[in-house]
Amino acid sequence: xxxxxxxxxxxxxxxxxxxxxxxxxxxxxxxxxxxxxxxxxxxxxxxxxxxxxxxxxxxxxxxxxxxxxxxxxxxxxxxxxxxxxxxxxxxxxxxxxxxxxxxxxxxxxxxxxxxxxxxxxxxxxxxxxxxxxxxxxxxxxxxxxxxxxxxxxxxxxxxxxxxxxxxxxxxxxxxxxxxxxxxxxxxxxxxxxxxxxxxxxxxxxxxxxxxxxxxxxxxxxxxxxxxxxxxxxxxxxxxxxxxxxxxxxxxxxxxxxxxxxxxxxxxxxxxxxxxxxxxxxxxxxxxxxxxxxxxxxxxxxxxxxxxxxxxxxxxxxxxxxxxxxxxxxxxxxxxxxxxxxxxxxxxxxxxxxxxx
Amino acid sequence: xxxxxxxxxxxxxxxxxxxxxxxxxxxxxxxxxxxxxxxxxxxxxxxxxxxxxxxxxxxxxxxxxxxxxxxxxxxxxxxxxxxxxxxxxxxxxxxxxxxxxxxxxxxxxxxxxxxxxxxxxxxxxxxxxxxxxxxxxxxxxxxxxxxxxxxxxxxxxxxxxxxxxxxxxxxxxxxxxxxxxxxxxxxxxxxxxxxxxxxxxxxxxxxxxxxxxxxxxxxxxxxxxxxxxxxxxxxxxxxxxxxxxxxxxxxxxxxxxxxxxxxxxxxxxxxxxxxxxxxxxxxxxxxxxxxxxxxxxxxxxxxxxxxxxxxxxxxxxxxxxxxxxxxxxxxxxxxxxxxxxxxxxxxxxxxxxxxxxxxxxxxxxxxxxxxxxxxxxxxxxxxxxxxxxxxxxxxxxxxxxxxxxxxxxxxxxxxxxxxxxxxxxxxxxxxxxxxxxxxxxxxxxxxxxxxxxxxxxxxxxxxxxxxxxxxxxxxxxxxxxxxxxxxxxxxxxxxxxxxxxxxxx
Numbered sequence: 001x002x003x004x005x006x007x008x009x010x011x012x013x014x015x016x017x018x019x020x021x022x023x024x025x026x027x028x029x030x031x032x033x034x035x036x037x038x039x040x041x042x043x044x045x046x047x048x049x050x051x052x053x054x055x056x057x058x059x060x061x062x063x064x065x066x067x068x069x070x071x072x073x074x075x076x077x078x079x080x081x082x083x084x085x086x087x088x089x090x091x092x093x094x095x096x097x098x099x100x101x102x103x104x105x106x107x108x109x110x111x112x113x114x115x116x117x118x119x120x121x122x123x124x125x126x127x128x129x130x131x132x133x134x135x136x137x138x139x140x141x142x143x144x145x146x147x148x149x150x151x152x153x154x155x156x157x158x159x160x161x162x163x164x165x166x167x168x169x170x171x172x173x174x175x176x177x178x179x180x181x182x183x184x185x186x187x188x189x190x191x192x193x194x195x196x197x198x199x200x201x202x203x204x205x206x207x208x209x210x211x212x213x214x215x216x217x218x219x220x221x222x223x224x225x226x227x228x229x230x231x232x233x234x235x236x237x238x239x240x241x242x243x244x245x246x247x248x249x250x251x252x253x254x255x256x257x258x259x260x261x262x263x264x265x266x267x268x269x270x271x272x273x274x275x276x277x278x279x280x281x282x283x284x285x286x287x288x289x290x291x292x293x294x295x296x297x298x299x300x301x302x303x304x305x306x307x308x309x310x311x312x313x314x315x316x317x318x319x320x321x322x323x324x325x326x327x328x329x330x331x332x333x334x335x336x337x338x339x340x341x342x343x344x345x346x347x348x349x350x351x352x353x354x355x356x
Numbered sequence: 357x358x359x360x361x362x363x364x365x366x367x368x369x370x371x372x373x374x375x376x377x378x379x380x381x382x383x384x385x386x387x388x389x390x391x392x393x394x395x396x397x398x399x400x401x402x403x404x405x406x407x408x409x410x411x412x413x414x415x416x417x418x419x420x421x422x423x424x425x426x427x428x429x430x431x432x433x434x435x436x437x438x439x440x441x442x443x444x445x446x447x448x449x450x451x452x453x454x455x456x457x458x459x460x461x462x463x464x465x466x467x468x469x470x471x472x473x474x475x476x477x478x479x480x481x482x483x484x485x486x487x488x489x490x491x492x493x494x495x496x497x498x499x500x501x502x503x504x505x506x507x508x509x510x511x512x513x514x515x516x517x518x519x520x521x522x523x524x525x526x527x528x529x530x531x532x533x534x535x536x537x538x539x540x541x542x543x544x545x546x547x548x549x550x551x552x553x554x555x556x557x558x559x560x561x562x563x564x565x566x567x568x569x570x571x572x573x574x575x576x577x578x579x580x581x582x583x584x585x586x587x588x589x590x591x592x593x594x595x596x597x598x599x600x601x602x603x604x605x606x607x608x609x610x611x612x613x614x615x616x617x618x619x620x621x622x623x624x625x626x627x628x629x630x631x632x633x634x635x636x637x638x639x640x641x642x643x644x645x646x647x648x649x650x651x652x653x654x655x656x657x658x659x660x661x662x663x664x665x666x667x668x669x670x671x672x673x674x675x676x677x678x679x680x681x682x683x684x685x686x687x688x689x690x691x692x693x694x695x696x697x698x699x700x701x702x703x704x705x706x707x708x709x710x711x712x713x714x715x716x717x718x719x720x721x722x723x724x725x726x727x728x729x730x731x732x733x734x735x736x737x738x739x740x741x742x743x744x745x746x747x748x749x750x751x752x753x754x755x756x757x758x759x760x761x762x763x764x765x766x767x768x769x770x771x772x773x774x775x776x777x778x779x780x781x782x783x784x785x786x787x788x789x790x791x792x793x794x795x796x797x798x799x800x801x802x803x804x805x806x807x808x809x810x811x812x813x814x815x816x817x818x819x820x821x822x823x824x825x826x827x828x829x830x831x832x833x834x835x836x837x838x839x840x841x842x843x844x845x846x847x848x849x850x851x852x853x854x855x856x857x858x859x860x861x
Contacts, residue, residue, distance in 0.1 A: 080839055083764040083787075087839040092791045092850040093760040095767050196648060218748055220774045242775050244753060247667070251755040252774070281768045285757050288850060289667065337648065 036180045039350075040343030041270055042199055043173040044207035045328035046163065046253075047155040049112035049138070049273055051127060052148045058108035059143035077101060079297045091288040094300035103298035105306070106142040111135040113324040114237075114259035114275040118308050122322075128273075129261075134322035137280065140302035146294050152326060158286060158294050162249030167207070170246045172199035173221065174213055174334055175270075176343040177234065177350065185229045185351045190236060190260070194221040194244060196337075209267065210345045212333040220244050225258065229351035234272070236260040241276065250286050254278055256310070256320060262327075268347035270329040277309040277320035388603065389547055389632035392527065394452075394459045395713050396421040397474070399525055399636075401733065402514075403683040404506055406495045410681035414493075414506050416541070417514075418476060418523040421714040423688060423734065425488050426450055426523040427515070428479040437467055437480040447482040447520065449473040460634070461530050477530055481523055484516050491522070492685045531633050532585030534577065534600060539633045543859045544651050545619050546644060547635035550602070552609065556616035561605035561631040564590075568608060568625060574599040575607035602631050637716035639708065639730055644859055647747030653732065653857040655739065658746025660856055661706060663687070663735035664694045666790075667755065667853045681858065687734030692723050694756070694852045695738065699771070699783025703751070703854070705729040706737040724784075732857060740854075742777040749856055750777060756852035760787040772854060790850055 056063040079097045081090040090097055111124035113133030124133040141147050146157045155163060172195045179188040195213040202208035221243045227236035236259060243253040255276030262272025280303040287296035307318035331345035393399060398419040403411035418426045427447060431438045439447055449467060452474055458464050463475040474481045493506045493513050505511035510521035527548055528539040537559065542549040550559040552575070559575055562568055577589045577598040586603045600607045608628070610621030621628055623646070642661070645654040653661045665682045695703050708728040712720045721729045721736050729736050740751030754772030761767035764787055771780040 078839060083760065083762065088760070088764075089791060089850075090839075092758075092787070093762075093764075096760060096762040096764075218744075218750060220750065220776050222776070240775065244774070246753060247755070251757070279770070281759065282757060282770060285755065285851070288759075 037182045038176050038178040038343045039182060039346045040213075040332045040334035041175045041177070041329035042195075042207065042211070042213060042332040043175065043327060044199070044269075044330045045153070045155075045326075046173075047152075047159045047326055048141075048147060049135075049324040049326040050142070050147055050150055050152070050156060051111050051138070052108075052142060053110070053127070053151075054108060055149055058106050059104050059148060060107060061104045062143045062148070077295075077298075081297075090297045091291050094284075094288060094297045095304075097297050097301070100301050101295070101298040103295060103302055104143040105302055106139045111138045111142070111324070112273050112275075112326065113138070113322065114261075114273075116257050116259065116275065116277065116309075116322050118322055122308060133275075133324070134308065135275070135324050136306040136308045137278070137283070137303065137321045137323035140306045140321070141299050144295055144298070158290065159249065162247065162286065166246055166249040167199055168201070169198060171195045171197060171216060172213060173243055174215060174332060175329055176334060178343075179229070182229070182346075182350055183348060183352070185231065188227050188229055188234060190225045190227050190234070192221060192223040192225075192241065192243060193334075194219045207330060209330045210332065212335055212341075214335050214337055215342070217337050225260070227260065232263055232349060232351040234260070234262045234350055241274070247286065247289055251282055252279075253325070254282070255323075262329075262350075264349040268331040268345070268349070270350070271327070273324050273326055275322070275324040278323045279319060280304070280307050280321040281319070283321075283323070389635040390460050391637050391716065392525070392548060392634040393418070393637070393716050394456060394462050394474075395715050396453065396456075397426075397462065397716075398423050398714050398719060399716050400425075400684050402491065402522075403681070404493050404495050405683055411492075411683040411686075412495075415509070416525040417509065418481065418525055420450065420483060421719065423684065423714075423719055424483065425491065425514070426476075426481045427484060427520045428476075428481065428523045430510075430519045430521065432480050435463065435465055435475045435478045435480065437465075437473060439480075439482065440467075440469060444469075446485055446517075448485060450481040450483050461527065476523060477526065479523065482520075484520075486516055489514055489516055490685065492683055527634055532587065534581060534584050534587050537575075537587070537600070542617065542619070542630065542632075543636075544617065544644065545622070545630040545632065546638055547630070547632040550607070550631045550633060551616065557609050558613055558617070558619055558621065559631045560608045560610060560621050560628045561602055562608065562625070562628040564601075564604060564606055566625075566627040568628065571611035572608040572621070572625070572628070573611065575609060576600075605631070607631055637718055639712070639718060641706070642730070645746060647749075649749065651859050652747070652749070653737075653859050654746070655706070659739040660743055660747070660749050660751065661732075661737045662703070662740055662751050662854050663732070663737060663857055664690075664703070664756075664852050664854050665735065666690055666694070667851045682733075682735055684734040687731070692721055692729065692736050693789045694785070695736075695783060696724055696785070697783035698781035699785075700738075702741050702771075702778050702780035703738040704741060706739060735857070737857065751854055752856050754854040756782070756854070758782075758785070758787070758790045758851050760791070760850075764788075766790075790852070 052058050079090040079101060081088050081093045081096040082098060083093060083096050088096060109125055110127045111133055112126055112128065113124060113135035115132040116134040118134035122134060122136060124135055126133040150156055174193050174195055176191040177188055179186055193215045196216050200208045200211045223241045225236050225239040227234050239258045241255040241258045245252050255274060255278055258274065258276040260272060260274045262270050264270055284296065284299050284303055287294040287299050303321055307321040309318055310320040311318050331347060333341055333345050334343035335341050398421065400417050400419045400423055402414045402417055404414050405411055420426060429439050437449065449471055451472055452464050456464065461477045464472050465475050467473055491514050493503065505513060509524045514522040531539055536553045537550050538553045539548050540551050551557060552559060574592065577600045581589055581598065583589060588601045589598050590601050590606065592599050610624065612620040612624055619630055622630060641656055643654060643656050645652050645658060655661065663682065665686065705723060705727065706729060708720050708730045710728065712728055714720055717733050719731045721731050723729050731737060742750045756772045757770045758766055759768040766787055769782045771782045773779055
């Protein structure tokens with residue numbers, strides 16, 4: 001167990017600058033509300049929740065040609081983007097592409113997600129809960145080979161590249177779960193934060209359990225959500241989440257009307273889904289910023305058509321789209337900068353779980 | 357990120373904060389070492405540009421107050437210029453101000469035509485009257501072999517004419533040093549420091565009267581070692597061993613330095629300082645502070661300084677301390693265009709006084725409103741209004757995402773805002789400012805002599821690597837080659853990126 005101690009200088013001057021939410025920032029020392037028990041986790045896996053178990057049903061057109069395209073290295077679509085008659089970069093001007101790329105979108109009826117209150121006609125069925133799910137982002141991009149037929153633990157292609165680089169170079173994401181007694185069902189508080197350093201790998205290149213991380217005390221990624229553990233599953237049904245991330249992964253993870261469901265597996269590992277509405281322009285930036293091996297303009301146009309929330313008052317164009325992430329987290333000790341451990345690593349399951 | 361360096365930075369932050377850290381800033385300002393360059397002579401790191409990787413440092417050159425290249429003439433001998441008349445019309449002598457005085461390796465000579473001229477290490481300096489070559493070689497993807505011309509100041513990448521070469525900054529050439537000592541740039545110590553050749557560990561100096569504890573290892577001199585320049589040898593009183601001394605101050609290494617480039621010793625003892633051969637100029641309002649996440653360039657009241665660059669895809673993360681770099685030419689080509697108007701309500705330019713002068717790595721930009729702004733290594737500097745206390749880096753790692761529409765207008769812009777921070781505005785920005793349309797763009801110094809388009813095979817290879825796009829309808833390109841060129845955006849993605857200033861190297 002490694003603990004890093006930090007202390008702010010004794011007489012730190014405060015700038016005479018008017019700040020919005022400065023008090024919230026400086027008071028966000030990373031500690032969860034006082035509870036009888038708080039467990040700590042570090043996010044070890046995070047990607048768009050994929051589901052193409054029946055690819056031929058989900059993407060009938062693509063299913064017909066996919067092998068042929070790969071085998072022949074067939075012609076790639078070249079989008080023409082013009083501004084005042086002159087070619088411009090389609091990645092910088094996706095809205096100036098002359099013809100809708102009209103990529104195939106998911107036709108099937110299953111996708112991971114949550115009922116966010118979107119239009120009934122758009123609903124999927126969540127294959128895990130059999131409940132209704134809004135996930136228009138998956139509908140938009142799910143047929144592309146970047147995402148299709150990549151079941152966990154495999155990640156979507158571009159996300160896998162970015163996540164791997166992010167883990168070793170950027171501060172990690174951590175989660176605290178607090179409640180009166182986490183071995184029983186009941187209300188809980190989930191606190192998300194960022195650490196001061198990157199996560200630690202184990203000898204096999206995975207993420208190592210039971211490490212100690214110091215929570216960044218002034219973090220734009222500090223989020224507090226209320227939830228409930230019921231029959232061993234932690235559910236959250238409201239709130240907003242904002243997590244700072246970095247290219248070559250996504251620049252941010254932001255969710256409005258956040259829904260989560262998480263459960264513990266062996267050794268205390270948490271697996272779950274986080275859903276909500278996200279800023280699709282910011283989401284697609286991963287692909288416009290790195291066009292190779294993806295279809296940025298195809299994604300852009302599909303997302304723009306299928307976005308289903310937060311209309312722009314001026315244009316009516318929806319600015320957010322329903323989406324679902326799949327995540328995994330492993331136990332970790334979490335500390336404040338003064339060295340105080342605020343969350344303990346635990347291999348025990350969350351909530352009441354029937355033992356067979 | 358290098359794990360050793362990450363461990364060091366964590367440990368450094370601990371020791372710095374425990375010790376107060378203020379002594380570090382004081383030692384930077386108090387160093388007795390001379391400045392690396394006189395007023396109005398700048399230093400520019402020449403870098404190799406790579407796909408998906410940070411620019412890689414190659415060598416360092418001299419520049420005028422605007423960073424434009426200075427040249428030397430192979431035909432000149434022993435501080436005397438042979439370039440007159442037509443030659444001087446093409447390569448004008450680089451002249452000092454009336455009040456300028458010689459400093460270190462920089463001399464001032466009177467030419468036959470009465471003009472005073474700067475001379476560096478015996479070579480007269482000139483400016484080219486034409487368009488300077490681009491000056492930043494472009495490495496091809498997967499290129500394994502270094503091109504020797506990249507390190508040659510006389511190559512066509514850098515020189516407009518045979519017999520002329522860009523003036524490189526080579527302080528080690530004129531600095532007498534003992535055999536196991538060399539001079540290296542050490543940004544975190546704000547200067548060019550002596551290090552041990554054998555392991556590149558930092559060398560410190562302390563007053564002779566100051567006793568240092570055991571973790572300070574005397575820099576031993578062999579029995580046959582002879583003085584070199586300002587280096588001399590003393591016999592230690594405690595054990596009779598011989599120790600190197602620089603300018604009457606005994607030299608040491610520090611056990612708390614775990615890797616080359618580390619300066620943990622600065623915070624362990626107030627009297628010790630990094631043994632600098634030359635120090636870098638730094639404006640009075642700037643210092644290097646040490647906080648939770650390591651050394652930061654800050655104002656003297658602790659406000660973190662930031663730069664903004666056109667975004668470039670980098671594998672390895674833009675948040676590592678060593679993995680974010682902006683080439684000088686890239687920084688100059690962007691200048692202040694990324695933050696103007698309302699943008700400066702949140703991102704406040706680090707203003708320079710009216711009489712500010714460029715020196716070393718510091719230049720002075722004139723903003724559109726006429727205000728003067730400091731730049732470091734070509735990048736204009738800003739503070740962020742959301743930073744509340746010294747050490748805050750709330751402005752770090754913000755992507756300014758901008759998309760253009762069919763009329764060239766901006767159809768989407770996110771200035772890097774998040775729900776908890778002050779709302780920044782995009783300010784005066786057009787798509788033309790965002791997008792570096794041609795590969796190479798409007799880089800300082802003109803076009804890139806060596807900035808060829810990637811080989812045709814590279815494009816085909818990229819197409820081959822792209823997963824199948826599904827049943828997309830083919831679009832007939834109006835002008836395939838022009839569209840391909842427009843789409844080729846390997847260096848810049850749409851938008852900008854805010855980041856703290858790297859001072860680790």
